[in-house]
Amino acid sequence: MTKLETVQEQQRIKVQPEIAKLGHFGLVSTDLEKSLWFFKEVIGLEETEEKDGVHYLRAWGDFEHHTLSIRAGEESRLDHVAWRTKRPEDVDAFAEVLENDGIEVEWVEEGTEAGQGKAFRFKTPSEHTFEIYFEMEKTLASPETRSVLKNQTHRSWSRGVSPRRIDHVNLLTNYSVKDLSQFMADKFGFKMRECVEMPDGELAGSWMSVTPLVHDIALSFDPNAETPNRVHHISYWLDNAQDLLRAADILKENGIFFKGPGKHGISQAMYIYAIDPGSGVRIEIFTNGYLIFEPDWEPIVWTVDEMDIGFTYWGDQMDNKPENNPTIKA
Amino acid sequence: MTKLETVQEQQRIKVQPEIAKLGHFGLVSTDLEKSLWFFKEVIGLEETEEKDGVHYLRAWGDFEHHTLSIRAGEESRLDHVAWRTKRPEDVDAFAEVLENDGIEVEWVEEGTEAGQGKAFRFKTPSEHTFEIYFEMEKTLASPETRSVLKNQTHRSWSRGVSPRRIDHVNLLTNYSVKDLSQFMADKFGFKMRECVEMPDGELAGSWMSVTPLVHDIALSFDPNAETPNRVHHISYWLDNAQDLLRAADILKENGIFFKGPGKHGISQAMYIYAIDPGSGVRIEIFTNGYLIFEPDWEPIVWTVDEMDIGFTYWGDQMDNKPENNPTIKA
Amino acid sequence: MTKLETVQEQQRIKVQPEIAKLGHFGLVSTDLEKSLWFFKEVIGLEETEEKDGVHYLRAWGDFEHHTLSIRAGEESRLDHVAWRTKRPEDVDAFAEVLENDGIEVEWVEEGTEAGQGKAFRFKTPSEHTFEIYFEMEKTLASPETRSVLKNQTHRSWSRGVSPRRIDHVNLLTNYSVKDLSQFMADKFGFKMRECVEMPDGELAGSWMSVTPLVHDIALSFDPNAETPNRVHHISYWLDNAQDLLRAADILKENGIFFKGPGKHGISQAMYIYAIDPGSGVRIEIFTNGYLIFEPDWEPIVWTVDEMDIGFTYWGDQMDNKPENNPTIKA
Amino acid sequence: MTKLETVQEQQRIKVQPEIAKLGHFGLVSTDLEKSLWFFKEVIGLEETEEKDGVHYLRAWGDFEHHTLSIRAGEESRLDHVAWRTKRPEDVDAFAEVLENDGIEVEWVEEGTEAGQGKAFRFKTPSEHTFEIYFEMEKTLASPETRSVLKNQTHRSWSRGVSPRRIDHVNLLTNYSVKDLSQFMADKFGFKMRECVEMPDGELAGSWMSVTPLVHDIALSFDPNAETPNRVHHISYWLDNAQDLLRAADILKENGIFFKGPGKHGISQAMYIYAIDPGSGVRIEIFTNGYLIFEPDWEPIVWTVDEMDIGFTYWGDQMDNKPENNPTIKA
Known part of the structure; x- marks a missing residue:
């Protein structure tokens, strides 16, 4: 950690929490098989793993464990949109901010979603479900799909549209x-x-x-x-x-x-x-x-x-x- | 300003200054005419204005007054590389940080560079000259070169390579x-x-x-x-x-x-x-x-x-x- | 000429004439200035010459004198679509074929269209006007617009869309x-x-x-x-x-x-x-x-x-x- | 057949034979498995069929049965480069021309190469082996790889480089x-x-x-x-x-x-x-x-x-x- 970062870190203990990035989508599909065919074969996402009936996918240039999870359900819906915080402590801090505002927060224990640490979900005023997390495995690709480039997760252009x-x-x-x-x-x-x-x-x-x-x-x-x-x-x-x-x-x-x-x-x-x-x-x-x-x-x-x-x-x-x-x- | 921004703003008064982005290059050329031909006709940059023998250029998608200035000189050199700060007060704060470290700071008054507010220059330990500034005009393009898109400065593809x-x-x-x-x-x-x-x-x-x-x-x-x-x-x-x-x-x-x-x-x-x-x-x-x-x-x-x-x-x-x-x- | 070509040439004296390629369009515009702006500045065609009020244009990779001519007129219309024959004698041969079929043929003397030799025009059964020609200058581009490649007429990407x-x-x-x-x-x-x-x-x-x-x-x-x-x-x-x-x-x-x-x-x-x-x-x-x-x-x-x-x-x-x-x- | 084509056909009985196009390559590889991996998986050619140890491949936009055949051999070499004639009778006519010139011609019976009719091979003065043929099946792609476009043989972009x-x-x-x-x-x-x-x-x-x-x-x-x-x-x-x-x-x-x-x-x-x-x-x-x-x-x-x-x-x-x-x- 550089000197500047140390100073900033100290000061940040009291600062408002921050969002770093869009993390992933949790999708529920009434036709899991067809959705998997679409996202894996046609769009060309890679599957990191399947656990408890949930399929965890990402694009070849995504670094985190997954950016899309898909599981079967009786109604298709986006179960949650997940946002990654800038710092680990921002998760708790965001929960506090929301609860202070009377917004209900539902905690998601580590490992509930494969690769992910402690997180919580809440509903926006528009009733959209958001998830806030920091910890997420940066899973290495399997040797068969790994890129020769050390800054790239999977090989590109393996199948389908192949977004980054x-x-x-x-x-x-x-x-x-x-x-x-x-x-x-x-x-x-x-x-x-x-x-x-x-x-x-x-x-x-x-x-x-x-x-x-x-x-x-x-x-x-x-x-x-x-x-x-x-x-x-x-x-x-x-x-x-x-x-x-x-x-x-x-x-x-x-x-x-x-x-x-x-x-x-x-x-x-x-x-x-x-x-x-x-x-x-x-x-x-x-x-x-x-x-x-x-x-x-x-x-x-x-x-x-x-x-x-x-x-x-x-x-x-x-x-x-x-x-x-x-x-x-x- | 949102509530979060207000809180952050208050806290930031004490935080370290921050760099937002690379701003521009100040180029000196022994053959001004040829450099202008190269950057304007071949690369395809737009000229915002010429003032006191300095030509201020930018790409069609640049928002600031210029990202490259060129003037004649007896030795070709990059006069300075300019960095824009996140906040107006960061300019002074950075000057203080550097001076505290024994690094000499040379102030550049508002208007010395067309479009630019108060700034300062200093030499890195490698003797490269950097400029730190915040204020810079976001100059509207002339009607002849302005894009029909309100989020784009100039028309693209007017001449040459035409970078964004x-x-x-x-x-x-x-x-x-x-x-x-x-x-x-x-x-x-x-x-x-x-x-x-x-x-x-x-x-x-x-x-x-x-x-x-x-x-x-x-x-x-x-x-x-x-x-x-x-x-x-x-x-x-x-x-x-x-x-x-x-x-x-x-x-x-x-x-x-x-x-x-x-x-x-x-x-x-x-x-x-x-x-x-x-x-x-x-x-x-x-x-x-x-x-x-x-x-x-x-x-x-x-x-x-x-x-x-x-x-x-x-x-x-x-x-x-x-x-x-x-x-x-x- | 190779042996094979010589033999083929002899035999072809009696064979049917043949069309080699689409040659050019003869356009009449009610707004010549606007059409020239469109085809030269927006589309990016090059002007080979202007003669008798007719502007002769071509794309940067066209080899013939022109592929589009534009002149002013009281009604906008495609004056003719011109087809180049495979051999010089095919022009006469085609005229004979058509006249034998009762189709009227109108001769266009050499030079009537800049760069072009003897040609004739006729109307298809749908009353579209076609022109048949063989002789056409393969005009060298001016030094300012000429490509450094000896198999390419003009520089590409000079202006506008710049088709080949x-x-x-x-x-x-x-x-x-x-x-x-x-x-x-x-x-x-x-x-x-x-x-x-x-x-x-x-x-x-x-x-x-x-x-x-x-x-x-x-x-x-x-x-x-x-x-x-x-x-x-x-x-x-x-x-x-x-x-x-x-x-x-x-x-x-x-x-x-x-x-x-x-x-x-x-x-x-x-x-x-x-x-x-x-x-x-x-x-x-x-x-x-x-x-x-x-x-x-x-x-x-x-x-x-x-x-x-x-x-x-x-x-x-x-x-x-x-x-x-x-x-x-x- | 149109009138013009009929006349031309009659006249062509006596004309020199003509080549229409490059047909295919007959490749022999010391490492068949690796060559098949390269051409099918990396380059992305489609396999029409395998017959007698020869693999017949083509690109997604090729219309003929194959444009590349690969078989195992003790020395890697291009067994032959095949050229398609314009007319069926051109095969015999070319053989006659070559034999008249003292060039030896080796006939290849129909079906020797999958999909192909009667053909012959000969050596150029540089000892390269050429094959001359006209008849070749225009094999329909299998339903799994067939394009929805009726003018395109296979789907594009199935695997690898995927040339047309x-x-x-x-x-x-x-x-x-x-x-x-x-x-x-x-x-x-x-x-x-x-x-x-x-x-x-x-x-x-x-x-x-x-x-x-x-x-x-x-x-x-x-x-x-x-x-x-x-x-x-x-x-x-x-x-x-x-x-x-x-x-x-x-x-x-x-x-x-x-x-x-x-x-x-x-x-x-x-x-x-x-x-x-x-x-x-x-x-x-x-x-x-x-x-x-x-x-x-x-x-x-x-x-x-x-x-x-x-x-x-x-x-x-x-x-x-x-x-x-x-x-x-x-």
Whole structure:
């Protein structure tokens, strides 16, 4: 530990806890076999292990034990979205902050999720379930799938789309996105990077992050959402725009429904939105875009009538047909 | 300001200052006209303004007033490498930290560099000149070059290689890279992400960052360096690997000497190294690679005999011919 | 000349004339200035020369004097589509074949079009105007735009989208596509590569070539076409799929209306369809796809209800709004 | 058959036979298992069938039964390079032409090679073995690997590098390349597209084709070649330059020795040269480049001292170390 880090460490004992990154998704699928086929064979994630009926997956460039777990259930839903803290003690500190605010916290004992230490879960005001953890095994890949590069977990390009890493989550809600954004900022230090403002001052969408990514989390307003706690999509990252075109070929040959490729104005990133035929969860395959290193970033505010370039700058866009837009609970 | 930010702000009054990001390069060229041709027409940077004989340039996706300034001089050199702090008060705080350590600090008044507020410069133990600043205009692009996207400064693809943004700097020195890395960690909070260890325990190279980039700065050891304060290269970022192949065509047609394209093992990034025919400074055109979001990242330690995949994983590599490896002072 | 070529030459004196390739498009625009801006600045074609008010353009990898000419006129239209013959004497031979069939032939004297030798024009049964020629200057590029590669005409990537070469033409007609395809086969030796068959046995589309390209010409049926001689689009080729994504950025920043990117099932090629705001002609920016080297190729026959993957395999597709689908006469 | 085709057919009865395309490679490997692993798992070719110990492979976009056969043998060698004729009767006609010239012809009965009709083999003046055939099954892919596209044989991107199709062959010889080029022109109608001329007027290399590809065959002179009938490389085609960068990752992870990626001046194509660790044959993974549609193409003549851009325009180039340059007989 450097001198500076020691000093900071001492001071941090009293500072607010911080979120380091999006950790993983806990998915429940009514058709486990199909979801495993989709995420392992078509998307091309690697399976770290299967334990107690839960399959723990990650992309070839993810360092933690898993970024997606899948298990069978009677209703497909995103069981939890997990966030990793900056320091071990931040887990307890976040629990205290939330409990002080009257938010109920449910502890998850070490090992309940394979590879993971002590964690807790709680519900956001929008009733989405979040998990807060710090300890997670950085599991070495098996010799057969390990990369020759010591800074890369698995070999890339083994199967399917082959994304590099987890990227972000986009939650759909009929709860106030403005209030939910405020909650994410107040409790967890997320900064708003871009947003879409409606004529009444409410937000149609909010893109927030604790990292230089334009968003670790996006919040999307849908007044007609069935429940306040829906998932718009989970997302994995590819290195190059052309990898997205290759992904389109692979998805199409496998009979997967998808929208895209296209480019967002907001975030400047390219996308494909595909639906897991097992659970119905939407996954955004994502690349390009910009990073925000400026500490004094002012949120980019879009209006609803700028969405012709804001949401889809160009390319194939999402339609409004309900059958093409399944959502699951989170 | 959110509640969390307010609390953090209060606590931060006493915390160590922090670096937010690499800001810009101040280049002096013996052939200003040729350097301007190279950086504006071949690389494709945009000129924000020319003031007092200094040309202020940036890439189309850079938000600050400039990320590269060029002026004429009798000796080509990197006048300074500038780092932006996280908070306005960090500039004074850093000056205090350095002066307490006996390091001389030279103040640069507001407006000395166009667009920039109060700043100071100092010399690292390796005699490289760094500049520390916070205030910098986020200049709007002229209507002719402005992007239709409100989160993007200039139109992309206007001319030449057309990189998105500044990326990193790589300094060459005959000073101890281990000691210099320690200095960067102790004084500025840089974390070592990867390094190359020599049999005697010294470091042949060190890749460090304050952001999730694998490096904002790299330090390269060369026992035969003419002076301790040389520049290995400055670097700009492209979004896609294929943009690098397009860059190679453009550089070749313009008669620019370069090495690459190739892929590094360290950082997993792709590169082209080109030489500015005006100043002799080397620029790395850079893309792909990985990001580090883990707060408990352990540096990846390479040995010298792993450099066959560490430095050049594959592709065209740098040679050892002195005539192909000019270096300038910093 | 080799022995084999000599023998073949002697025998060919009596053989049917042959078409070697698509040569160029002669475009008339009601807004010459805007069309020149579009084709030169946005698409990035090079101007070989301007003569008598006609601007002669080509892509950086085209070898002939021009592949597109543009002049002002009171009605925007494709004045002619020009085809180059395999041998000089084929021009006369084709004229004889057509006149024997009662088709009127109009001779175009050498030099009427800059760079071009003797040629003739005639109308297809669908009233589209074709030009048949052999002699055409292979004009050297000016020193400023010439490539350092002796097998490449101009430098690539100078401006805009920067396609490599002319690719194909797609004609729209309310005339029978089956009959028109037969005419192209009988008179000019075009082979059908793929087609879309309607329930009544007529063709909705036909893709034909004299080269290994899947099509040098496509014929598209529209029962509601205003006249039998419309243009669906003219097309230029890019080397890589990602160049198409870069093209989308450029078109969008320049306010050009387009559809795509997407991938066709038929031809397996990727596309963007953009509209020249000057003349209203549609240009397809085109890449990838397959080549047909088999001499016994059987046409791929698609049915109308396979068009969900045949016309648009994936990606942004053309809509049916009249305002988005202007057509001009040919 | 169209009228024009009927007339041409009648006239062709007396015309010289013609070559339509490069058909396939017949490879013998001292390590069959390793060669199969390399070509099937690493390169990603599909196996049509195994018969009598011979494995018949093709790329996902190849239409014929196979483009590469591999069998075990005591010496690795390219048993034959097969060329498909334009018409069935051309096989006999070519045999007659060669026998008239005193060249011995060895007939290969139908079914000797799986999927193939009657063929014959002979030795070129450089003692390379060529096979001439017309009949070849266009075998449908198995349902598990078949593409949903009716114009594409197999799904793409199933495994490894996943090239689209066979591209060309490059033969190495100490025989006169000038004379060998003349033989290819006289007997088979190949046209010279580019060549490298040595000061003595002999050719260091010759690129020839019967198709619009810059070369279906290249002839490379090496005065020190062990025998006149060596193989420089066989080649498969990828659609995009970036696919080559992905290929480099895959080759490296699999421990395959290769040179590249780089770009040739001659042909303007991008390359990787990899060595099959089973047979030692070199394979060029190849993309981009230009097509020649001009019927009056004049060969591009390069001099030896232009090879700094002619052979390697940019990128990683082949070295001269014997251990990196194994050659096998053909």
